[in-house]
Amino acid sequence: MKIHKEGYVIILIAFLFCGGVATLNHLFLVEYPIIYWPLMASALVFFYLIVQFFRVPHRIAPKGENLVLCPADGKVVVIEEVEETEYFNDKRIQISIFMSPMNVHVQWNPISGINKYVKYHKGKYLVAWHPKSSTENERSTVVTQHANGQEILYRQIAGAVARRIVCYAKEGEEVKQADQFGFIKFGSRVDVFLPLGTEIKVDLEQKTSGKSDVLAILK
Numbered sequence: 099m100k101i102h103k104e105g106y107v108i109i110l111i112a113f114l115f116c117g118g119v120a121t122l123n124h125l126f127l128v129e130y131p132i133i134y135w136p137l138m139a140s141a142l143v144f145f146y147l148i149v150q151f152f153r154v155p156h157r158i159a160p161k162g163e164n165l166v167l168c169p170a171d172g173k174v175v176v177i178e179e180v181e182e183t184e185y186f187n188d189k190r191i192q193i194s195i196f197m198s199p200m201n202v203h204v205q206w207n208p209i210s211g212i213n214k215y216v217k218y219h220k221g222k223y224l225v226a227w228h229p230k231s232s233t234e235n236e237r238s239t240v241v242t243q244h245a246n247g248q249e250i251l252y253r254q255i256a257g258a259v260a261r262r263i264v265c266y267a268k269e270g271e272e273v274k275q276a277d278q279f280g281f282i283k284f285g286s287r288v289d290v291f292l293p294l295g296t297e298i299k300v301d302l303e304q305k306t307s308g309k310s311d312v313l314a315i316l317k
Contacts, residue, residue, distance in 0.1 A: 102204060104264055104281045105152025112148040116141040151283075154204055157310040159276035163245075164316040166296070167276060168306040169208045169252055170288040172197040177302055182291045185215055185241055185251055190291040191298065193313060195306055203282050206309040207242065208252060208290065209316075210275040215241035215251075216267045238265035238280065242273060248316055251291040254280050276309050293317075 101109065119141045127134045159167060176194035181187075197203060218238045236256040243249045254263050262283040273279065282288075290313065292298075297315040300306060306313070 099156070100154040101149065102152045102154050102281060104283065105149075108283075109149055109152065112145050116145040151199065151203065153202060155202060157307065159206075159309050160312060162312075162315070165275075165312050166208045166250065166290070166292065166314040166316060167206065168195065168300070168308050168311040168313045169205050169279075169290060170195050170197055170306070170308045171201040171203075172287070172306055174300050174302055174304045174306060175287075176289075177298060177300070179294070180291075182251065184217075184239060186249075186291070189294060190251070191294060191296055191314075193290045193292065193298070193300065194287055195290075196287045197282070202308065203286075204278055204308065205252075205254060205280040205282070205288060207273045207275050207277050207279050208313060209242055209244050209250060210273060211242040211244045213240060213267050213269055213271050213273055214243050214249060215239065216265070216269040218263075218265065236263060238263050238267075240265065240267045240279065244316060246316065248293050250293070250316075251289075253289040253291075254282055255287045255289060256282065 120138060123134060123137050127137065172195040174193060175196045176192055178192055179189055180192045182190040220236055238254045239251060241249050241251045254265060256263055263280070265280040267279045292314055293316070295317050297317065299312045299314055
């Protein structure tokens with residue numbers, strides 16, 4: 099398991115903080131085991147949680163020309179036909195994946211192709227499962243055109259806790275399926291907008307593994 103580069107500074111700060119807590123605890127509270135041991139355990143658990151949040155597991159992406167891979171870990175909370183108003187201005191199938199703080203928070207390109215549109219939006223920090231979070235929260239939107247001409251839109255959305263979206267996508271660049279395109283710190287959601295008629299391969303409430311699970315198949 100690797101540690102994501104976005105976590106290096108935060109992990110170092112957490113290490114120094116927990117080390118300081120452990121040192122002070124040992125100097126002043128070692129004679130009070132009812133306080134000493136719970137505090138020491140709390141520092142270790144806190145540091146472990148910070149490290150595991152930035153983990154990047156090794157995964158193998160399935161192969162298939164028209165496969166759309168899950169861009170993120172989490173749980174499918176929305177599958178519905180909606181009017182997409184930022185780029186397409188027509189009806190699309192929206193699939194939303196909610197990420198808890200315990201999920202892997204890397205995002206992977208769901209398809210290979212050319213990035214036709216990339217835009218960052220400032221916004222609110224509503225809870226990620228709120229219906230309006232997709233259009234009102236801080237977010238980054240990417241549209242990639244597949245080799246067959248179809249375009250899909252995927253959007254990183256900040257939540258009430260997640261307030262740091264990192265998007266590596268650049269407009270006009272060629273991207274490869276299953277490569278990383280972003281990272282969201284501390285819980286949020288990813289929306290994917292697919293053409294009507296796309297074969298959906300996930301169900302509501304299903305837990306997804308980014309990069310390794312198939313979200314849909316383009317027609």
